[in-house]
Amino acid sequence: MSASIPFDRAAHFYDSTRGFPPGIAEQAVSTIVEAGGLDGSSHLLEIGIGTGRIALPLARYVRQIDGVDLSLPMLERLRSKRAGEAVRVVRGDIMTLPFSAAAFDAVVAVHIFHLVGSPQRALAEAARVLKPGGLLIHAFGSGTHQFRLHDVWADISGRFAGADGSTPWAKRTTVAEDHGWRLVRERTFDYRHAHTPRQYIQQVRDRCWSNTWGMSDEALAEGIRRLEAHVSAHYADPDAVEDVPARFVARAYQPA
Numbered sequence: 676m677s678a679s680i681p682f683d684r685a686a687h688f689y690d691s692t693r694g695f696p697p698g699i700a701e702q703a704v705s706t707i708v709e710a711g712g713l714d715g716s717s718h719l720l721e722i723g724i725g726t727g728r729i730a731l732p733l734a735r736y737v738r739q740i741d742g743v744d745l746s747l748p749m750l751e752r753l754r755s756k757r758a759g760e761a762v763r764v765v766r767g768d769i770m771t772l773p774f775s776a777a778a779f780d781a782v783v784a785v786h787i788f789h790l791v792g793s794p795q796r797a798l799a800e801a802a803r804v805l806k807p808g809g810l811l812i813h814a815f816g817s818g819t820h821q822f823r824l825h826d827v828w829a830d831i832s833g834r835f836a837g838a839d840g841s842t843p844w845a846k847r848t849t850v851a852e853d854h855g856w857r858l859v860r861e862r863t864f865d866y867r868h869a870h871t872p873r874q875y876i877q878q879v880r881d882r883c884w885s886n887t888w889g890m891s892d893e894a895l896a897e898g899i900r901r902l903e904a905h906v907s908a909h910y911a912d913p914d915a916v917e918d919v920p921a922r923f924v925a926r927a928y929q930p931a
């Protein structure tokens with residue numbers, strides 16, 4: 676089983692590379708509220724809460740959000756942005772959650788299952804801390820994941836041993852149902868995201884994406900060469916801004 680991937684090294688650039696375009700976060704988190712049937716009485720846990728990209732805008736719809744993350748620098752970032760939101764954080768591992776059983780109305784999981792060695796174990800822990808009738812809300816960027824080249828890069832980097840976490844990128848969206856959880860509701864939100872292919876290549880070169888962190892310098896250079904070849908073959912101008920359709924998906928599940 677490979678280990679989890681903490682985001683210490685990403686804390687200072689996470690929000691600028693993963694953040695939603697201006698004005699979009701509110702609408703994205705409302706898909707979580709609707710999928711989970713959440714209201715002002717709901718007490719949530721976000722596993723892998725990171726910098727609070729999701730939890731901080733989500734907090735105004737619910738009573739309380741607790742969050743757990745392995746990375747202190749990511750949690751420090753969250754604390755520095757917090758402005759009175761009912762969001763409490765603790766450093767910990769989602770594989771052994773520091774909470775008692777049946778403590779939460781819902782567990783929120785966004786871009787986390789591909790980073791842990793055993794999604795099955797993380798799901799079992801989520802089930803343990805859910806109250807009876809509680810829901811897991813698994814949310815993620817789908818399709819282009821904002822960046823059209825992201826799936827291309829995931830495919831290229833996946834060919835290098837040690838480049839990735841345990842769950843293949845393409846499988847990350849179906850983790851819950853693959854482990855027997857029952858889909859209750861899905862809500863989606865479509866928006867657009869502008870960027871250039873060259874900006875994306877630079878993010879790979881800067882090792883912004885976690886699937887670059889296990890790559891040697893040589894493997895990264897070879898991967899970038901292949902990515903650039905893909906861009907040359909498919910884009911007339913790598914500096915032209917693409918207005919890419921992006922989708923945020925929130926799915927609510929009952930435990931297996």
Ligand SMILES: C[S@@+](CC[C@H](N)C(=O)[O-])C[C@H]1O[C@@H](n2cnc3c(N)ncnc32)[C@H](O)[C@@H]1O
Pocket residue numbers: 679680681682683693722723724725726727728729743744745746749767768769770784785786787790791
């Ligand atoms: C891609 S970020 C997602 C953060 C947040 N959910 C969001 O959507 O912006 C993944 C986060 O999970 C954390 N993480 C990875 N493995 C973990 C584990 N086993 N336990 C707790 N946190 C973990 C990382 O440190 C990182 O902050």
